[in-house]
Amino acid sequence: MTVDLAPEELTDRGTSVGSGEEISARETLRRGLAFSPELADGFGWTLLLAVIGTAGRLVVPVSVQQTLDKGLNGPNGVDLAFVSQMAVVAALAILATGLSSYFMTARLFTASERGLATLRIKAFRHVHDLPLLTQNTEHRGALVSRVTSDVDQISQFLVFGGVLGIISVGQVLLATVVMLFYSWQLTILVWVCFLPLFLSLRYFQRRLSAAYGVVRRSVGAMLSAISEPVVGAVTVRTYGIEERTQERIDDAITANQVAATKAQGLTAFSFSLGGVSAGLANAGVLILGIWLGLAGDITSGEVIGFAFLVTLFVGPVQMGTQVLTDAQNAIAGWRRVIGILETPADLDDPGPAGQSLPRGAMDVAFEDVSFGYPGGPLVVREVTEHFESGSRVAVVGETGSGKTTFAKLLTRLMDPTRGAVLLDGVDVREVEFASLRRRVVLVPQEGFLFDSTLLENARYGDLDASRERVIASAVELGLGDWLDGLPHGLDTRVGQRGESLSAGERQLVALLRAHLADPDLLVLDEATSAVDPALEMRIGRALERLMSGRTSVTIAHRLSTAESADEVIVFDKGRVVQRGPHADLVGEVLAAGEPSVYARLHASWVAQQSK
């Protein structure tokens, strides 16, 4: 009776990619700036330009006003000299405004594009540094959206929002100072009228922040819903489930639409509040103005002048509210990118400080190694084994007995929960990644290929390999005939994920790639399971020859591999239950007189072969 261990339920209890949602807006900005220092480069100059540009914008209407009041309607009628003077001043102001606006915008674009490219690249790199386990908890589509569309959201805001926001605050303060010159009572009144708006701002920003968070998430979910059936197009077609799939996609699209519309509604509503405050302020100024006027504190001209000043106050307040709203959207995207960057890469590369492994056959030791997924049961238990350098080890066991986990621990795709894996006597956690990956190579069951040529894919194992070397390696592995049979040989394009090739051929490329990498410890996890028996045996023999003097660990269901290995270790429910050469293990009988795990596996293998 097979007892499969509970599979690795990652979605529920794995370490997951940080959503970044717990980060406050201010923290997001601070950390965002830390990740993209380019954003702050020369910001002072940009701000100065912005101030000049803004001031220039005021000069134009003022000089126009002056021309009208004094040049045309002056006490002496039309004053041509004054008009031409003012026109020159205004033209100069327009020129200065235009120039500073040009430099400011260009600088903003440059800084934000640079900063965001850096952020994108850092986030991309970090995704690759995350443990396999964590990568798998997030959908590919959602991960992609974090380094693409989430970043794009930030750029819009950075270019136009950041500076506008700062300027708006400055303008509000400036308008307040000017208003105070006219009347402190009226100034207080204006502020009182806007107080509810300012106080509600926090509330709205929180709601908006949540709303835009939902939008960003829904985009990620939508991309996942779209990418899944694109990747699984064959399954969708052969089972004729287009409609059901479309329903799932439609649901995700609708969720995104609803989220975006909700956020927009909230934005519109919060934006409209400023106008109501402005109306209240205008009415208040007139009413209080009349009352003050009646008391003799203020003239009618001053009241009307004040009413115009209020518009100088309202404009930047509206603009500022708008910027804050846009900021929420940008920050929602920013958070998600920062969330990735701050997800710990719990496989730490000790870097150059770590040890590097010398070349030569590798000695492997597991010291009391146990592993369980976070919150789950142990899938590898108390394994203590040592393999001499240069030995060929076969690992067998039923599906789900812990073999693949064993291979991942051995190649440091995961770190043990307890115990240590030693290579040449060094704990793998202390080995520099660069050295580790050069000397230890794992060939997984499903060899992933990049959408490129066969040559490029093979070269992934050794970027400097010449074409001749790739061909020679293929011949060494016994793949010469196969290569010759391909229409374009090494230049054959393999298609997305290698799907233009059959699963068996993909395995051949993965193997060729590993061979080119020239490792000292080769770990094969069912690496030839989809290849025809004759070719598999040929490759097996070739590898035996090529790996002589090196260490190899092969996980296989086909026990022919075990028969030819130096030693076999047998996994059962996460433990190593048997170890020794094939010939010894086959005869082993358990205490109860039942055949051993290996004997049982071997018997069914033999039964298959005798057909």
Place this chain on the structure above:
Amino acid sequence: MSRVKPSSTLLGGFRVLGVAIRREPWVFTLSTLGSVLFGALTVADAWVLGWSTDHVLLPAFTTGATTAGGLVAILALFLGVAILRAVGIVARRLGAGIMQYRMQATYRREVTRQYLTLPMSWHQRHPTGELLSNANSDVEAAWAPIAPLPMAVGTLAMMVIAIGQMLFTDLVMAVVGLLVFPLVMVVNVVFQRMSSPIYTRIQALRAELSEIAHESFDGAMVVKTLGRESEETDRFAAKARVLRDEGIRAGRIRAAFDPFLESLPNLGVLAVLGVGVWRVRSGAADPGDVVTVAYLLTIVAFPIRSIGWMLGEFPRSVVGFTRVSRVLDTVSDTTYGRGILGSPARGAALEVESLVFSHEKGQRLLDGLDFSIAPGRTVAVVGATASGKSTLTSLVTRLVDPQSGAIRLDGQDLRDLEQGQVAAHVSLVPQSAFLFDDTVRGNVTLGADLSDEEVWEALRTAQADGFVAALPHGLDSRLGERGTTLSGGQRQRLSLARALVRHPRLLVLDDATSAVDPEVEARILAAMRRRGGDSTMLVIAYRKATIALADEVLFLDDGRVADRGTHQELLSRNAAYATLVNAYETEGVAP
């Protein structure tokens, strides 16, 4: 790279907007009305201030007394206008939002529908990342001009009124002022001419960037095992930097044009002043007329930029729309007939006649394949790696059509069958199992109305009942994207159960148990044999245990059926066949 002509960008942009307006006329009307209301009330604000000054403020200051009624009127008028204007803003913005997001959703649905309809050959030419980009950022870009649209239309209305008033005030000054509006348009056209090729590139680069990210994350395991993180990052960074530089270029152009668009109305005001002075001196106009025309230009100056914003989105919009349309306009070259297969409770008869298939010219993967399978029989196809076996499974399930020859089910050519018929009668269990991010149940039933009992029965036959029962939520356990939480062998067994539960009349197994250990495989085969009967089976296999399950074996070599017969017959008479399938025994017991 397709070159977008500037004139076609402007026209194209309007055409794209036209599509949106035709599709969402009511929302568009609502938001435009909101915009007009907003514009009207902006003017009304000035009127209220004037009225209050004349009727309440000045009398109060002159008489030294005021009435409560007057003060209440001020409050009511200002608040009334403010609230109505707020309503206008909400209507305009929410309307624009609803319209924009509806269009996005509509086009996303249509684009993804195409993804589900277009043939596999199309999919092989279009990387996942590109398709994601089409459905996401291209659609977004296409409908971006909707956001400023209502305000632009409102502005246009305001502009028309302003022009009318200018013409009415003073013809000469109005003409000078009016030069400004066309000039703004011209500047916009020049802006588009310069920026649209850049935006085309940016949009394409975004797609390429997302392709790289998608592929790279997909191959994360390989990247890790070979320690290629830095090379992958370099690959992504190179593209991200090109995108960055194009972004900066686009930004510089934008930076150069923004001041023009902003200062043109101001220059117009200056021109009006110049001409106005001359007109007033010659007695043709009053100073008041100059004030009016200058004022009109000033109030239109700011909102006129919203037209600029809208036009500024056009290059991206047209590019996005073009990219989306390319997908929408693709016509599937797969045609369907009207044939319907009956549903007798027995296997289907499969005939393959002179089948020729090649991936490209000059090479023939399948070169005149001939065979037939009687209903209910099981035939194994055996051949070396890369001999075209998997291609045969794609042909039989009509994922691709042959170059020549025919495949018939119950005597009917697959191409003559109605859409959905092949899927309803034929199930394929592919070499690499694909699982959805769904529950175990969802992955097995794929939405079909099947009882738990039926699901469990299929799982039992596929020897998947054990590990499914051990899952925390049994049938309701979620599997994660592509079933990453399961081992290869477990995924294959679920994929097998998915086919079995449908009781297909033709079951095609493409090396479907390659990742399963021999003991489990033996049990699967035994269970399938017990089940027997109602399915015709086409089995691609290497392992003798699987082959032995078949009534007959086809030995494939050189794209043809080299030999056929029972496993035993072939073993004894065909040396090449024997070498292939006996490899484990004859060569296995090495040192």
